[in-house]
Amino acid sequence: MPLIEIKNIQKFLLKGIDLTIHDKELLALVGPNGSGKTTLLNIISGLTDYSGEVLFDGINVNGIPTHKRGVGYLLQDLALFPHLDVASNIAYGLKVRGYPNDTIKKRVDELLDALHIARLKDKYPQGLSGGEKQRVAIARAIAPFQKILLLDEPTSSLDAQTAKYFRIELKNLLKRFEITAVIVMHDLLGAEEIADRIAILHRGKIEQVSNPEDILFHPSSDRVSEFIGMPNIIHCDSCRVLSTGLIEVTSGDLAIVLPYEGTNISKIAISPHDIYISDTEPPGPALNRFKGVVTEIIPLRSMVRVKVNVRGRDLLTELSGEMFDEMNLSVGMEVFIIIKLRRLRYAE
């Protein structure tokens, strides 16, 4: 039952953090750079000192050093041992804990298979690609039968497509080995894909801990809303299946078409940067294309948010300062908006 409880943790930026991670849960710790995510992982693993309490299964582990905590940790830079080959890297934790050789061999083979890296077992880390290193590091972290795993930005070195597949695989793997995991991510979309719950950390304070749907549709504060990109939440009145995998949802006078396999959607969230804005009517099909009027202009540091009233509903859009200047937008101006199909997120 590796339940993790964090009570009133203080360290650097972290000011009185309280957090509970349930048994076999995958909790994503999401927040902007410098919000204290990695520090929190270091505290759980015992790599850094702190004030407050960390409990595993109700037992206070404050005085227990890292090597006795039984917490696997996938460091952001992976830190694979360059003097050991892949198999020896994976076996390291088992060897230092004194497991018998046949157990070590069995476990290493199991993980080489589970992570599809059996062909790499004799290679050294220097000869591996980023994705391969990632797999070896995960195998090494969970090899010594550790039931708690901390992962610091596990997909940061992968390209978007590889990262997406890797997240799915990682989730399946963690569930298969019944591991309780805390995953630090800076990408909310990625966290939504992998996590049972998401904790939003901002300037050393946990702003909200909820399931991905709640975070998106019910942000607890303006700060969370800002962090998740101020999505436009549209409550759907009715749904109509157009063809296999395509559905039309209506909300008032607004009808939006989106890819969806089911039959019913209650809410959709559209990020402002997923809504294109144009001062002239764009060519092409009119799918998810609407005419509206600019009602508010909110200049930010490098971008501008523009509120557009479309059929009685305000939609927030986002564009670069450069684009804004080029279009010369002003309040009251008539514009066209296009909603990107593939980035829509929904609740059933």
Added chain:
Amino acid sequence: MSFKRLTILLSYSVFIIYSGLILSLFYFYNGRLFLDVLVSERTLFSIRLSLFAATVATLMSVCIAIPSAYALSRFRFLGREFIDTILELPMIISPVALGAVLLIFFNTPLGTFIQERAVQFVFTVCGIFLAQFITTLGIAIRLIKAAMDEIPYRYEEAAKTLGASPLKAFFTVTLPLSKNGIVAASILTWAKALGEFGATITVAGSMAMKTETIPVAIFMRLANADIEGTVVLVLILISIGFGILYGVRLLTKKSTIFTG
């Protein structure tokens, strides 16, 4: 002349200076005398003593240098900066002065007590070990620390999260990763000990067949105007030194496999 050519020319001049000096030895080279001096009991004793004393002093230095260098490389503690600075001491003050400091120490009540009740250092082989140890310890720590600085602390942290105690992480991660650097540092320390003269002669004296190392023997032969004999001993010292430096170069090249 372009800057590039000027720098290359200067590097050639370095080679010319050293090789010219070595070549000049052959002006006084006498083939028959070379063999006579080389196989003489006194020379063979000096070679054996030098090799043995340098090895003992290096082992003593490295045994203390490895943990000290690790502490200086990894931890921040009270007096760290001061210790780091004092490592330069044997490089700043002359070896003769270091030897004099040792001699003076052995004339204090504590030094006298050690000499009478524990080990006799002054004018003994143990004095050679001590003199060479004192002059090489700083450089050994400095070189091993440089090798350990190259190994990111992250590896040890990763080892700890996998269940390795700090000691086990040191022996299974840090030490193997800095192995080549430590070997290279040990060889350089050994070379420095082998060529040590000032502190050795001050503490251990220059007794033939007792405390006469190769550098001391060179000095003694030169003092007696025995140029040919001096040339032979210098050539022996150069041969050993050159072999060592070449070995270090090979090792340093290999060590880049892990750190590069």
